[in-house]
Amino acid sequence: MASAEQLRPVVVSGPSGSGKSTLLKRLFQDYPNKFGFSVSHTTRSPRPNEKDGVHYHFVSREQFEELIKQNKFIEYTEFSNNLYGTSIGAVRAVADEGKCCILDIELQGVKSVKKTDLNARFLFVAPPSLQVLEERLRNRGTESEDAMQARLKAAKEELAYAAEEGAHDRVIVNDNLDIAYEQFRKFIVDCN
């Protein structure tokens, strides 16, 4: 088993619709036991089938706010009156189990991971163009027109950041899926 130091987390980011989920799904199919996701914290109540520490770390709002104060989160957000967050400790716990942690996060999260000592590797999935991105989002059929415009605006910001020197260790353009996947797979697997 690789030691925790060797299992550097991999941060996968890129505009909504660039193909992160598609590429990650394929990676997990090819390597069912090599990778893991961190367990998030939430203030919402567990559903009957949910186990603390497995599906989420269920905490009170007071506990969650204390963790925020202690800078324990990479990112957190409020949704439907409940707080959700990814803690630095939860990412580390994946490596402690001998798995490489994959973080699928947005721009703010990427910047936040860089401020930690997680020693992550950063991979950016870019669409071939904004036009193609828009087409793929429209074809996916999951977005309202408002959500579409918000996603395209965010995409422009992500692409501008990705163009900065040293923003990511690797940028993969997801044009032909098979070619993109091979580059994606190689980057993630080769250094772990």
Ligand SMILES: Nc1ncnc2c1ncn2[C@@H]1O[C@H](COP(=O)(O)OP(=O)(O)OP(=O)(O)O)[C@@H](O)[C@H]1O
């Ligand atoms: N190389 C490709 N060629 C054509 N279509 C693709 C390609 N890669 C992904 N798609 C399609 O584009 C759409 C967006 O892909 P996907 O849902 O994987 O994006 P995402 O980056 O995970 O988005 P989100 O951040 O919103 O979850 C999907 O319908 C997917 O099937």
